[in-house]
Each structure stands twice: as C-alpha cells, then as structure tokens.
Amino acid sequence: MGTSLTDLSLEELHDISVTTAAKHEQPLFVTPAATTVILAEDIRRSGMGSVGDTLRLVPGLNVAEQNAASWAVSSRGFNGGSSSKMLVLVDGRTVLSPYDGSVYWGDADIHMSDLQRIEVVRGSGGTLWGVNAVNGIISVVSRDAAETQGSLISVRGDSIDGLDVYARAGMKTGREAAARVYGRLTDARTELGAEAGGGTLEVTRKRAGFRFDLNRSTAAHTTVQGEFLRQRRTLEGQDPSATGGSASAAVSDHAYLLGRQTRTFSADNQLTVQLYGDLRRGQSVDNSSLSGSGRAGTLDKGYEVDLDLTHAIRVSTSNDLVLGAGVRHSVIDLDSGNTVSGLASRSHRDTGNVFVQDEIALLRKGLLLTLGSKYEFHDHSGGDVLPNARLAWTPSRRQTLWAAVSRAARHPNTSETGAVSSQLPVPSSTGASSGPVSVAGNSAMRSETLNSAELGWRGKPAAQWTLDLVAFLNRYSGLRNLTAASMASGNTAGGGTQSGGAYSIDNSLRAQGEGFEASIDWRPGEDWRFSAYYAYARLHATDGAIESALSSLDLAVPRHTGGIRGWWQACDTLEVAASAYGVSNLAAVAVPGYIRLDLQLIWHPRLDCECALGVQNANDGQHTEYIAGQGFLTAPIRRNVFARITWRF
Amino acid sequence: MIIRLCLLVRPLVLLFAVPFSAAFPDEPAAPPDDAIAHVKAAYIYNFTKFVTWPDSAFDDDRAPLVVAVVESREGACTHAIAEEIGGKTTPRGRPIVVRAAESLVAAAGAHLVFVADPPSIEPADLRKAVEGRAVLLVGDTPGFAETVGGIGLVVTGNRIGCEINARQAESASLRLNARLAGVARLVRGSAPN
Numbered sequence: 001m002g003t004s005l006t007d008l009s010l011e012e013l014h015d016i017s018v019t020t021a022a023k024h025e026q027p028l029f030v031t032p033a034a035t036t037v038i039l040a041e042d043i044r045r046s047g048m049g050s051v052g053d054t055l056r057l058v059p060g061l062n063v064a065e066q067n068a069a070s071w072a073v074s075s076r077g078f079n080g081g082s083s084s085k086m087l088v089l090v091d092g093r094t095v096l097s098p099y100d101g102s103v104y105w106g107d108a109d110i111h112m113s114d115l116q117r118i119e120v121v122r123g124s125g126g127t128l129w130g131v132n133a134v135n136g137i138i139s140v141v142s143r144d145a146a147e148t149q150g151s152l153i154s155v156r157g158d159s160i161d162g163l164d165v166y167a168r169a170g171m172k173t174g175r176e177a178a179a180r181v182y183g184r185l186t187d188a189r190t191e192l193g194a195e196a197g198g199g200t201l202e203v204t205r206k207r208a209g210f211r212f213d214l215n216r217s218t219a220a221h222t223t224v225q226g227e228f229l230r231q232r233r234t235l236e237g238q239d240p241s242a243t244g245g246s247a248s249a250a251v252s253d254h255a256y257l258l259g260r261q262t263r264t265f266s267a268d269n270q271l272t273v274q275l276y277g278d279l280r281r282g283q284s285v286d287n288s289s290l291s292g293s294g295r296a297g298t299l300d301k302g303y304e305v306d307l308d309l310t311h312a313i314r315v316s317t318s319n320d321l322v323l324g325a326g327v328r329h330s331v332i333d334l335d336s337g338n339t340v341s342g343l344a345s346r347s348h349r350d351t352g353n354v355f356v357q358d359e360i361a362l363l364r365k366g367l368l369l370t371l372g373s374k375y376e377f378h379d380h381s382g383g384d385v386l387p388n389a390r391l392a393w394t395p396s397r398r399q400t401l402w403a404a405v406s407r408a409a410r411h412p413n414t415s416e417t418g419a420v421s422s423q424l425p426v427p428s429s430t431g432a433s434s435g436p437v438s439v440a441g442n443s444a445m446r447s448e449t450l451n452s453a454e455l456g457w458r459g460k461p462a463a464q465w466t467l468d469l470v471a472f473l474n475r476y477s478g479l480r481n482l483t484a485a486s487m488a489s490g491n492t493a494g495g496g497t498q499s500g501g502a503y504s505i506d507n508s509l510r511a512q513g514e515g516f517e518a519s520i521d522w523r524p525g526e527d528w529r530f531s532a533y534y535a536y537a538r539l540h541a542t543d544g545a546i547e548s549a550l551s552s553l554d555l556a557v558p559r560h561t562g563g564i565r566g567w568w569q570a571c572d573t574l575e576v577a578a579s580a581y582g583v584s585n586l587a588a589v590a591v592p593g594y595i596r597l598d599l600q601l602i603w604h605p606r607l608d609c610e611c612a613l614g615v616q617n618a619n620d621g622q623h624t625e626y627i628a629g630q631g632f633l634t635a636p637i638r639r640n641v642f643a644r645i646t647w648r649f
Numbered sequence: 650m651i652i653r654l655c656l657l658v659r660p661l662v663l664l665f666a667v668p669f670s671a672a673f674p675d676e677p678a679a680p681p682d683d684a685i686a687h688v689k690a691a692y693i694y695n696f697t698k699f700v701t702w703p704d705s706a707f708d709d710d711r712a713p714l715v716v717a718v719v720e721s722r723e724g725a726c727t728h729a730i731a732e733e734i735g736g737k738t739t740p741r742g743r744p745i746v747v748r749a750a751e752s753l754v755a756a757a758g759a760h761l762v763f764v765a766d767p768p769s770i771e772p773a774d775l776r777k778a779v780e781g782r783a784v785l786l787v788g789d790t791p792g793f794a795e796t797v798g799g800i801g802l803v804v805t806g807n808r809i810g811c812e813i814n815a816r817q818a819e820s821a822s823l824r825l826n827a828r829l830a831g832v833a834r835l836v837r838g839s840a841p842n
C-alpha cells in the first residue's frame with residue numbers, strides 16, 4: 001500500500017473498509033486500471049448540486065450539461081448524447097435505458113448527504129462489469145443506513161435552476177439493523193436558447209425512498225432499498241420546428257426494489273447475491289423529444305429484473321479468485337406516439353453472463369497479474385467474450401506501474417434493432433437545424449467492440465503528493481453508422497414533422513482513439529488540498545464512410561480537457577473552495593470550447609448546521625457545452641448563484 | 650419469461666454448485682480484530698488533529714498530548730495505537746504520547762482517554778473521572794457517545810464510523826472542527842447530568 005492508515009484523511013478513513021485495511025482487498029494505489037474515487041466530502045466542497053455535475057471532478061471525463069436535468073458524459077470519446085459506452089450504476093443497479101442506452105440521470109441523483117462515494121473507472125471494464133462498460137464505469141454508492149441516523153433537512157436554491165429540498169429520517173430498527181426513509185423535491189428550470197427552439201424546459205422530480213441495512217457483525221450484510229420517483233417535464237414557448245413536435249408535457253414514474261446480501265465466510269471467502277426489479281412508466285404528451293436524455297424517442301412502459309452473484313475467494317496465498325454470474329430480463333413497450341411507424345411495440349431482452357477473474361501474485365515481489373474473462377449472452381446479438389489481462393508492479397510503497405489489454409462490447413439497444421423506426425436527433429455538422437429524423441431499426445445489428453491497451457503509473461513521491469498517469473490506445477470495430485436512406489421530408493405517423501429524412505443504421509464504422517490523462521493531488525496540510533488534471537484524446541474513423549453528423553457526434557471528443565481545484569479550511573467553522581474546468585471545442589459539431597470557474601464559501605455556525613454560498617460559471621455570462629437544437633434540448637449554461645443550508649437533528 | 654429465465658439460470662446454478670460446496674466453511678468468520686484496532690488508532694490520531702484542547706490543559710507549549718488506553722484485554726489496542734501514532738505530533742507540534750492505563754485513576758492527566766471494549770466501568774464512573782477536566786473520552790462500546798459522552802467508534806459492517814456527543818465535548822472546554830461532523834453521526838447524551 002502506498003500509505004499507512006495515519007496518512008489517510010479523516011474522510012478516507014471513514015470510507016475505508018476493514019478488509020481493505022487488512023490488505024485483503026485491493027487498495028486503489030495498486031489497482032491496474034484508471035480509477036478515481038470521489039468521496040462525499042469532495043462533492044460537498046465542489047458545490048455541485050447533482051451527480052451529473054459532480055463528474056466534472058473526475059480526470060479525463062467529458063461532462064457536458066445539456067440542460068438542468070440531463071448530461072452527456074463520456075470518457076475517451078463517444079459523447080453522442082446517450083453516454084451509451086459508459087456503464088452507470090447506482091448501488092449496483094444499472095440506470096441505462098434498454099430502449100436507447102441513455103442514462104437515467106434522475107435515478108442516479110442520490111442526495112449528497114446520503115452519498116458514500118462515486119467510483120469511476122476510465123477505460124474498458126467488460127470482464128467484471130459486462131457490456132456497456134466500454135469506455136468507462138460510473139458507480140454511485142450510497143451510505144449504509146447505520147451511517148445516516150438522525151434527521152436531516154437540506155434546502156438548496158439556485159438563481160437559474162430552481163430548488164432542491166431534501167428531508168431524511170434515520171432510525172435504529174434493531175440491535176444490528178438500521179433504516180432511513182427520505183423524500184426529495186427538485187425543480188430545475190432551464191431557458192433554452194434560440195438554437196434549441198427557445199422556450200423553457202422545467203423538470204420537476206418528486207421522490208420517496210428507503211434503505212434498510214442489517215449488519216450481523218462482519219459475517220453477513222443485508223441491504224434492502226427502494227424508491228419511487230415521479231418526474232414531470234414541461235416545455236413551453238418553444239418553436240415546434242426545432243424538435244419536431246408541439247411542445248407540452250411528459251410525466252414518467254419509476255420505482256425500484258433492490259435486495260443484496262453479502263456473506264463473509266472468512267476473510268478470504270465472500271459471496272454476494274443481488275436481486276433487483278425496476279418498473280418504469282412514461283407518459284408522453286404531444287412531444288416525443290421530452291425523453292429522459294432530452295432526446296427524441298422514449299420508453300412508455302417497461303420493467304427489468306436482474307439477478308447477480310459474485311463469489312470472491314482466496315484459493316491460495318498467491319491466488320485471489322473472483323467469479324460470478326448474472327441474468328437480466330427487460331421488457332419495454334413503446335406506444336404509437338414514439339414510433340414513426342405509428343405501431344405500438346413491445347420487445348423483450350434477455351441477457352446472461354458468467355465471469356471469472358484470477359489475481360495472481362507472481363514470484364517477484366510486488367508483481368500482480370490479473371487474468372479474467374466474461375461471457376455475456378444477449379438474445380438478440382448473440383454472445384460476446386470479454387477478456388482482460390492486467391499486470392501491476394509495485395516495487396515500493398511509492399509507485400505502481402501497470403499495463404492492461406482488454407476487450408469490451410456494447411450490445412445494440414432496442415432503438416437500433418427494433419422493427420419499428422424511431423425518431424432520433426441527427427445533428428448537422430454545419431449547425432443548421434434539421435430536427436429529429438426517422439431511423440429505421442436494423443435487426444442485423446451486432447455488438448460494437450473495443451480492443452484496448454493501457455499503460456499507467458501511479459506515484460507518491462511524498463506523503464502529500466499523488467500523481468497518476470495513464471496512456472491508452474483504443475481500436476473500435478462494428479461501430480454504429482447512420483446512412484441516409486432518403487432525404488425527403490415527410491410527416492410521422494405520430495403527427496410530428498419529420499424534416500430531416502430517413503436513415504438506416506448498420507455496423508460499418510471502425511475507429512481508433514488514443515490519448516493520455518494526467519492528474520495530481522497535493523495536500524500540503526490538513527487544511528489545504530489542491531488537485532489538477534489534464535487529458536488529451538483523439539478519436540478518428542479508420543474505416544467506413546460517415547454520412548451523418550450523428551456518427552460525427554459519436555466520434556466527437558474534445559481534444560483537451562482540464563481542471564484545477566483548491567480547498568482551504570480557514571478555521572474550525574469556515575471553508576473556502578474554488579475550481580476551474582476547461583474543455584476544448586467539438587469541431588465536428590460546432591460546439592465551442594469553454595472555461596468555467598466555480599467558487600464556494602461554507603460556514604458551520606454549529607456542528608450540526610452547514611450553510612454554503614457559491615457561484616458557478618462565475619467568469620462567463622453563458623456558454624454552451626453541447627450541441628443545441630436539431631432535436632437536442634440543450635440550453636446555454638449561465639452564471640448561477642446558489643445557497644444551501646443543511647441541518648441535522 | 651419464466652421459462653427463459655429458468656433456461657438462463659440453470660447453467661449458472663451448475664457453475665456455482667461446485668465452488669460453493671467446496672469453499673464454504675461451516676462457521677462464519679470472526680472480525681479481523683487487528684485491522685479494526687489499527688483503523689481505530691488512525692481515528693484517534695485524527696481526533697488529535699480536529700479537536701482543540703485549551704492551553705490550560707498543558708503545562709507549557711512543548712508539553713505532550715497524552716493518550717491513555719484503558720482496556721480489559723492484554724494491551725492489544727494499546728499496542729496498535731502506540732504502533733500507529735506513538736511518536737507523531739499534533740498540528741500544533743505537540744508530541745503524542747501513548748500509554749496503557751489499568752484504571753481510570755491511572756489515566757489521570759491524559760488528554761484523550763480511549764476506553765476499549767469491554768472494561769467493566771460504569772458510564773457514571775467514567776463521566777465522574779473526567780468531570781471538569783479538558784479530556785476527550787473515546788470508546789468503542791455500543792452507545793458510548795450517548796451514555797458516556799465524547800466520541801464513540803462504531804463498527805458498521807466492514808467500515809468503522811463514529812458518533813459524537815458534541816455537547817459533552819464542548820462542556821469539557823474542547824473545540825471540535827466541523828470536519829468531524831462530516832464523517833460522524835451527531836448524538837445527544839442520554840445520561841443524567
């Protein structure tokens with residue numbers, strides 16, 4: 001391990017598991033992958049109000065805010081709006097739409113007070129995480145109910161966004177059991193720019209949920225949690241030609257129930273079983289572009305059941321084995337308002353996987369070899385083998401050198417394979433508004449695949465410094481490619497105007513990406529912390545003709561991204577934080593670069609009360625972070641002043 | 650749907666049957682006590698950073714901060730704490746001295762008293778022993794912060810958290826840094842005054 005326990009900050013100590021401390025789990029410093037962990041304290045100091053925004057803290061992630069309720073997040077390219085090559089998990093539950101692969105950011109938005117950590121892995125992680133973990137994994141983890149005892153009220157007001165009110169009650173339900181129940185109301189309002197048709201997009205989310213944890217010492221841990229979320233999106237005063245519909249409102253409901261048990265039979269033998277069910281009901285009114293991602297096409301009814309087993313066992317002093325399996329069954333219904341064909345459509349998906357990974361300590365001191373593979377079966381596109389090999393060398397407590405080769409895949413989603421056509425926004429590279437177009441599903445679509453090589457170095461030249469460098473080379477094949485089938489304007493069966501023509505979709509594109517990411521963390525004292533990162537990325541087609549700007553958008557990646565953050569605790573009760581983030585332009589789709597500066601002052605009048613005042617985008621009247629119009633409900637990001645008060649009692 | 654799921658589950662059951670039957674011992678594992686003791690020691694080191702004692706609690710500017718460990722077991726916690734933090738200094742440059750104390754009387758003069766699980770000391774006796782003195786009480790028995798005061802270290806599954814009785818600490822003239830609240834559950838004392 002690179003540090004001793006007393007080198008850890010109070011927040012890191014609170015986050016560490018006892019088994020990690022006993023060196024039975026792999027600490028971050030020697031992990032042979034580009035991994036970043038963001039703790040709740042980092043988020044609190046950042047002043048970010050949502051999980052989507054918080055991801056700006058992660059080196060190498062490109063976070064583009066589309067509007068107050070949606071983000072396009074990618075790593076190493078492919079920020080085509082749906083983040084479809086990133087796997088996003090909340091407490092082990094996938095929050096990707098089975099329809100179009102977009103992220104349900106509303107589901108992922110756990111309140112800061114209940115967040116334990118956000119783990120981000122850049123690069124492929126198919127062997128352990130499965131399909132969709134092509135360019136990265138974002139895992140949001142909430143706190144154990146035992147750690148959220150007592151009552152809490154938090155209110156945040158934003159000058160341009162709206163309101164966030166959260167109330168929680170935590171209680172002991174037995175000697176070894178604890179629970180929390182909570183309710184939250186968020187109201188985010190966004191003034192859309194002229195490119196997106198103008199008007200106001202308002203997203204109101206009301207949610208209520210619970211989490212129950214039963215800890216029988218360290219031998220067994222059972223978690224049951226669930227939530228009901230109702231989301232209402234209204235779009236008023238918009239030019240209908242921009243989105244292909246006459247704007248109105250959409251209401252959607254989501255509920256889930258998850259159970260997980262981890263049994264620790266010995267320090268070297270642990271079994272986890274997880275089962276969850278997800279139920280969604282979306283009710284689109286008039287305008288199909290009011291989907292969760294701010295894109296056209298939406299899921300009207302659906303459910304998903306998922307069962308996973310993971311078994312970690314130390315088979316010898318030099319072999320740590322992890323093996324597991326999982327099955328998932330998804331059903332989605334689309335009604336006639338969301339399909340160009342005008343036909344109601346039901347489709348179901350079954351997937352299953354088995355995986356095994358062995359971590360082998362080699363003879364030479366500090367050399368760790370990880371070999372593993374997953375086989376994932378998909379009832380539509382067949383099976384994918386997702387192997388990886390990783391080698392980490394930790395010659396001293398001060399540095400780790402690692403290398404990895406891996407293969408990852410993304411299964412086509414229903415909007416790509418469906419028998420009915422979908423409306424998708426297809427941007428123009430010239431910026432001219434074209435509106436959403438009809439994209440015919442292709443039943444012959446198969447998985448997109450990635451073969452990746454990574455090289456990394458993590459160093460700790462002194463206790464206060466941590467450096468991280470990663471270089472990568474990615475080769476993609478079978479990428480989706482949209483080809484214009486006809487460019488004639490026409491009317492959709494749902495009543496909307498189809499102004500951009502029809503497209504067909506296939507797997508004819510190949511591409512290559514390369515780049516590097518560097519980050520540094522400096523803690524000169526308990527009261528100071530600085531961190532900075534820079535990432536360079538390139539992504540270009542190597543085979544296949546790009547005929548649509550949607551394919552161009554898929555391949556669009558900002559060449560340069562960077563960030564710098566500083567935090568200072570001026571005294572026992574006062575904290576000051578400042579951060580700046582810079583992103584270069586997306587030339588292929590005419591999105592300019594930007595720099596954004598955030599400032600925050602945090603005051604603790606009492607130990608149980610926290611007040612914060614901050615300004616986001618302080619340096620800039622407004623900028624746009626993503627392609628606007630042409631079916632995307634992207635809004636200019638304006639200067640925002642916010643205030644937050646949190647009281648525990 | 651059910652038939653499809655059964656078809657998918659069947660090979661998984663077969664796959665797991667062999668390793669599970671071979672791998673599961675009959676008895677669940679005991680918690681890794683040594684690792685827990687070292688994490689608790691690291692917490693105590695952090696408390697010396699984020700709790701401010703009044704100057705009057707020290708003889709002079711160079712006087713050490715004394716951590717006394719009262720425990721029923723044979724020095725396991727004392728050893729871990731001494732190993733982790735003995736010889737370190739506080740942010741104000743005071744050396745930290747760790748010593749074992751067989752009783753509360755022997756802990757007199759310490760600035761931080763860690764009462765390790767499970768000495769047979771009544772909460773009232775503990776409170777009385779430090780009454781009127783700038784002493785931070787830390788314990789790891791369930792409900793310590795509520796029944797005794799100060800800070801309780803609590804094992805929750807695989808993690809160790811803490812509970813803080815801020816009122817008791819402040820009545821002992823100790824100043825708590827707000828960062829402690831970020832990782833702790835705040836509790837009120839249930840003990841009679």
